[in-house]
Amino acid sequence: MQEFLVQNIAPIMFGCMVLMLAIGYPVAFTLAAHGLIFGVIGLSLDLLSPSIYLSLPDRIFSVMSNETLLAIPFFTFMGLILERSGMAEELLETIGQLFGSVRGGLAYAVIFVGALLAATTGVVAASVISMSLISIPIMMRYGYSHRIAAGVVAASGTLAQILPPSLVLIVMADQLGKSVGDMYAGAMWPSLGLVGLYALFIACVSIIWPASVPAIPPEHRVRFDFKGYVRAGLTLIPPLLLIFLVLGTIFIGLATPTEGGAMGAMGAVVMATMRKRLSMSLLNQAMHATAKLTCFVIFILIGARVFSLTLYAVDGHLWVEHLLTGLPGGRISFLVFVNFLIFFLAFFLDFFELAFIVVPLLVPVANALDIDLVWFGVMISLNLQTSFMHPPFGFSLFFLRSAAPKELRTTDIYYGAIPFILLQLLMVAILLFAPEIASTGRTAGELLKPSAVDDVMNSLSQ
Amino acid sequence: QPAIRWRMTSSFPKTLDTLFGTSEFVCRRVSEMTDEKFQIQLFAPGELVAGNAVLDAVGKGVVDAGHTASNYYTGKDPSFAFDSVVPFGMNSRQQSAWMIMGDGKKLMRNLFKEQNIYNVPCGNIGTQMGGWFRKEIKTVADLKGLKIRLPGLGGDVMAKLGALPQQIPGSDIYPALERGTIDAVEWIGPYDDEKLGFNQVAKYYYTPSWWEGGGQCSMYVNLDKWNELPKEYRAVFEAACAEGQAYMQAMYDTLNPPALRRLIAKGTQVRPFSNEIMTSAYAAAESIYEEISAKNPRFKEIYDNWKAFRNSQIQWLGVAERRFDNMMATVIR
Amino acid sequence: MNFLFKLSRSIDAMNLRIGVCVKWLVLVMAALSAGNALLRKLFDIGSNALLETQWYMFAAVFLLYAGLTLCEQGHVRVDLFYRKYSEKQKCVLDILGALLCILPLSGLVIYLGFDVFWTAFADGEMSSNSGGLLIWPARLLVPLGFILLALQAASEIIKNVAKLKTLLSAAPQAKA
């Protein structure tokens, strides 16, 4: 019995995690407690020494001092101000109205806005939370199927992780030893392809199940005359200004991507004030909700850090490593196997664990098979996107759950996510057989001949 | 001999195969030399311990050993920098002499003893490059308002010259340099820099890194664990670290030249820092050391010893070594 | 029991009051970050202290809000089964969860975190970035946040035990 435990501690840990989370105590604390419980089990089996846990404060500290995570409060705050002040609704409403008689119009608007938001942030939590605050209520009001509404929001929000800029691609570039710029360039077309697939899916749904994505009912439709278009144009100005503040300030070299989020948040505050939509109570609500959502997101991260500390301490990563030994040899069969493996592991591990445990193990094999690492990395990143969407433990689904109104049932979120996971897998398959989609176009050839390089080197080493 | 199993953490990510590779090498050598009886399991940063928290972790015994660079811990006490690198400090060879035959070992051991750590030099990067700049820097005046990502004492010196050290988040570096939100970024040398692709977003590559004329890495061992270790294993461990020391330098010396050639071929413009900049920076560094010495007696004690050693090294190496090197650079053209 | 109720109420009130102050940091850090970008671009003004202040505030927000977030049920659950539980079952789960999940973790983090804070405080540890800040305030936030969390967990236990009692005493009456 003891022997069996020692040999299989990692899979047992994964299995128990699923069971414990299903009990229904808050995810953050369950993850942490699960890590500590298995720490005690590991101690009694002599698998680890208690001194490992002296690093707990430091693990929390490294989450605190990770400035990239500042994007979470910034984008959440922006989303809340836009939502509470009614500006977001106006935007979606206007775009929805422009599509007025088109079935699925609002869903297209959500995908479009989601892609725009994804182009401004690399942090999934930020974009899923702000997207669900903005768009779920309005879709429900116009009679959308709850499942479609939940799925399209979770999926469009998750685009943040694959559409540059992206935390996932940055970590992946680091793990693969490729430049971030190459990864961004490589991910550009596949992620736009994904946006296209989402839209195509909505188009199919609107033909097959028209009732689930209704057009705006005629009595709510705005007739667009010249003035109407002008008014529509005017409602588009604030969001366009915001996009400039977030993306434009990064582009002109004013703000770092993290600061771009803050520019957007402050821009939203200023705009809401100018349009007299910002009351003291609204500001208070928005700050309170931002602090609360930030707290819950970061505590999940902290819980996961406690869990992974134990996982490493009992050599759980070695178990994953052993899974990978005896990989099939051929190029395509290797890639297919890897994608299935990652898809499977994504049920249990979150993106960071996958990126840090699994990817480094795959790189030497991929290198040996002469696989382009940028292509490979983009493919894995696309696949990892499913890890945010897996019911019942995908992080995007947690974020959506926390920000969506109570009338949206959790099962709707789970069922709604499934078609989009399949679409993501479809994109992985497309990329597998059409690698040129991920070509970077950045492989600047060598400009100088070896003799010219010699001259430069010689003149430098005087 | 007993079977012993240790856990070691590295401060350096696996993608830095030169730095992480050295700790892998040391673990392998220890195992080979003890017929696999003394095994060290190596962890990447973040797995058990964050990359910049190795000092505390080893001192407390979270892990038994850690491979790191001591200039990460100058916030605790600037004296730690002498175990790794300080602006206008010693090059790799001079640093080794101070650590092996000079007073460096004794002074550093005293410092680390208070942290419950036994330290062993283990690897040196060699003279690093001065980083990637979007525009040319010719005079000290050009440094005014220059936004550069440069941590530690090097950043202090830059700040004295009027630049703005901006420690922006790691994930923001590339896009910020691309768009000109910051003007310059420093990392390591051609081989490691090439992988990050900075050459695609900044044209000028400056040399040398006067803030990192070397870059000694250190192996930290928890002092209690060290004292418990059988004598033979201690000898094996120190021998493996000494091998690691040579290994890292050899690796960089072999990998950097072709990497720099590739960068130049792709259009990177290498520029030397002007003498005006370097002499002003030297003066600024000296005044910073004086300031710290006035407040921190331990820093002063180490600094005085270190400076005298450095100056004697520079004089002697100039008499033969540097003459030979310069002559060779001329004749192979 | 009366004393416990009072205790629970004052913990809730304390976390609420802390939240009222801490939430302003959200606005302040956004303004600081955006302002920092503008100052740097337009006037070449900036420092690592400004950059570090941002994440100090970020840490203060999520750590000092830990108690209030728990109080307001702000932590997400996998509610596959949870939403089918009876009120009684929910009470029992929340009591056990606070006892077994939150309190041991908090105890460990408070104990270890205070030690880390104390070392940083005694050494006068600074950030190693040029012009960086003192480290100990950030180190102090860790045990502080978990103290607030642990207190709130205690308050939740008290409230849930009380609720369970009324539920249990109400149940036989309903049958009768």
Ligand code: NA
């Ligand atoms: Na993105």
Ligand code: NA
């Ligand atoms: Na460097």
